Amino acid sequence: MSIELIKKLPTPAEIKKEFPLTEKIVAAKQRRDRSIREVLTGESDKFLVIIGPCSADNEDAVCDYTNRLARVQEEVADRLILIPRIYTNKPRTTGEGYKGIVHQPDPLKKPDLLHGLIAVRKIFMRSIEETELTPADEMLYPENWRYIDDLLSYVAIGARSVENQQHRLVSSGMDVPVGMKNPTSGDLSVMLNSVVAAQHGHSFIYRNWEAHTPGNPLTHTILRGAVNKHGNAIPNYHYEDLKLLLEKYGERNLKNPATIVDANHSNSNKQFKEQIRIVKEVLHSRKLSDDIRHLIKGVMIESYIEEGRQEIGPDHVYGKSITDPCLGWEDSRNLIHTIAELC
Numbered sequence: 656m657s658i659e660l661i662k663k664l665p666t667p668a669e670i671k672k673e674f675p676l677t678e679k680i681v682a683a684k685q686r687r688d689r690s691i692r693e694v695l696t697g698e699s700d701k702f703l704v705i706i707g708p709c710s711a712d713n714e715d716a717v718c719d720y721t722n723r724l725a726r727v728q729e730e731v732a733d734r735l736i737l738i739p740r741i742y743t744n745k746p747r748t749t750g751e752g753y754k755g756i757v758h759q760p761d762p763l764k765k766p767d768l769l770h771g772l773i774a775v776r777k778i779f780m781r782s783i784e785e786t787e788l789t790p791a792d793e794m795l796y797p798e799n800w801r802y803i804d805d806l807l808s809y810v811a812i813g814a815r816s817v818e819n820q821q822h823r824l825v826s827s828g829m830d831v832p833v834g835m836k837n838p839t840s841g842d843l844s845v846m847l848n849s850v851v852a853a854q855h856g857h858s859f860i861y862r863n864w865e866a867h868t869p870g871n872p873l874t875h876t877i878l879r880g881a882v883n884k885h886g887n888a889i890p891n892y893h894y895e896d897l898k899l900l901l902e903k904y905g906e907r908n909l910k911n912p913a914t915i916v917d918a919n920h921s922n923s924n925k926q927f928k929e930q931i932r933i934v935k936e937v938l939h940s941r942k943l944s945d946d947i948r949h950l951i952k953g954v955m956i957e958s959y960i961e962e963g964r965q966e967i968g969p970d971h972v973y974g975k976s977i978t979d980p981c982l983g984w985e986d987s988r989n990l991i992h993t994i995a996e997l998c
Contacts, residue, residue: 664769667801674776676805683787687808688831690736694952695832695873695911702998703953704991705791705809705915707740709964709979710755712762714778716974717741718785720960720984725786727988731995738809740957741782741790743775744799745978746813753967753977757799762967762977772802779806794833797825798862807831811955814839814879814920817849825861826853828868834877834915841881841889843903850874854910875913876900877955880921888924892916892933894940897947904950917955919979927963927980930956931990938997954994958987 665673693699706724711717721739728737744755753759758766760774783789783806791809794800795816810829814836816822826833826849833853837846853874858867878896881889890896897914904912916922916937918930934954941948960974962983971977974984982990 662769664772667804670772670776670802671805674773674780676780677784679787680780680783680806683783684789684806684808687736687787687789691738691808691832692873694736695875695913697911697949701734701736702994703736703738703809703915704956704994705738705740705811705953706956706958706987706991707742707790708959709740709742709919709957709976709981710745710753711741711743711778712753712756712977713973714774714781716960717778718782719974720958721782721786721788721790723960723984723988725788727991728788731991734995734998735991737788737991739782739786739788739790740792740955741779742793743778744793744795746793746795746815755795757796763969772799775803776806779803794822794825797821800825800829801862804829809834811877812836812849818845821859823849823852824857824859824868826874827855827857827870828866829871832873832875833871834875836877836879836917837881837891839882839921841891843900846876847903847907847909850876850909851907872910875911875915875952877915877917878922879917879919879955880923882921888921890922890924890933892918892922892937894943894947897940897950898944901946901950912950913952914950915953915955916951919955919957925979927957927982928986930982931986934990934994935997938994941998956982956987956990958982958984960984962986 744757757771789808793811811834835849856870878891918933923929959981964976964980
């Protein structure tokens, strides 16, 4: 056969048994899940800030970052809920490049999926144990969800996955908020159709089982900008874009209409410093209309300890992205405080 089967991996239940949760982690997740859910349902007027590295490539650096974030969370707890971006698998447009810690626990070594699954669970557990901030990750591989479903408080579906049937079906069985990004084309109907699908229950095949899901009422949208046929970035965070999305929501009978604005990617044309300006504009738009204020539940920001990015190599800079460029820590901390002031 063309696909060479290397080794049979442990089941999610086996991995969870080997790396069980502490009472502290369980309590933190229950508390955080409830707080984040209340923002999406409108019971809380707090604002979500999903922030962290483009890719979680080093456990020590990521946990260093999330510990810093936890100290800032204490300072803004009355207005913001900070959700660490700990993205452990990365979509690659061409299939080349670093695919995340689930593929390569050590970016300098060859892929090792078994140790990758273990590394993912360990980095989440350590970060929550040290900070009590349960994280967000992107669901690139739906079949991996059950390895980490007891650790995440937020899941994003990427622009290249949002049209995929399996992503939609698995999202319908999650009990945490799932953000559906607009596709790279920018088509809002594709994004909203994905929300419709995930908010309904389904029966399907999952990990060799016949599975049924009840539907996820916390599924919502993420605006991340688009790319036109010439490859040019088209932002979709402006006030008129938000009004259009609100109108499109109004055409559908969806629960908990909400959106998160991704300040990087095509919204910033990957000019990472622009995230500061974009976030401020989004917060200004919220002040112009109560409807827009209720629609926008948060922002997504790519941030790490050191700003920019670097190539993978032995002389790497600690806490600097090896994928997309990120804001540095000082800018990130200042931006979080600005968000708290403007909300």
